[in-house]
Amino acid sequence: MYKLKLMFEWGGGIIWCDNDAAREVYEVGAIEEKLPLSKNLLEELENLSKIHDGALDWSNPSGSSPGRKKSLNTLREMH
Numbered sequence: 001m002y003k004l005k006l007m008f009e010w011g012g013g014i015i016w017c018d019n020d021a022a023r024e025v026y027e028v029g030a031i032e033e034k035l036p037l038s039k040n041l042l043e044e045l046e047n048l049s050k051i052h053d054g055a056l057d058w059s060n061p062s063g064s065s066p067g068r069k070k071s072l073n074t075l076r077e078m079h
Contacts, residue, residue, distance in 0.1 A: 004031070008052040014045050051075055 002025065003018040013030025017023040026034050032045050055071035057063055 002026075008049065010053060010056060012049055012053075014049055048075075 001019075002022040004022060005016050005018040006014055007016050008014060009016075009030065013032070015032040015035065016030060017026050017028070022031075032042060037045075051071050051074050054074075055065055055068040057065040057067065
């Protein structure tokens with residue numbers, strides 16, 4: 001049985017393998033592009049990834065991020 005997990009990664013990727021059986025088929029890294037997902041779902045995942053990435057100040061990753069609050073509010077509004 002393949003196990004997958006949803007996990008945001010800075011710079012992209014949301015769906016990942018979570019066991020050896022899945023890694024044997026899909027290999028390592030984000031796999032949403034390898035799955036039979038609709039174009040609409042792939043676009044939604046890309047949008048979520050962009051919102052997530054907006055929470056990080058890419059010019060100062062270890063500093064406080066002014067985009068964090070905005071990104072969290074956007075995610076809450078989508079729910």
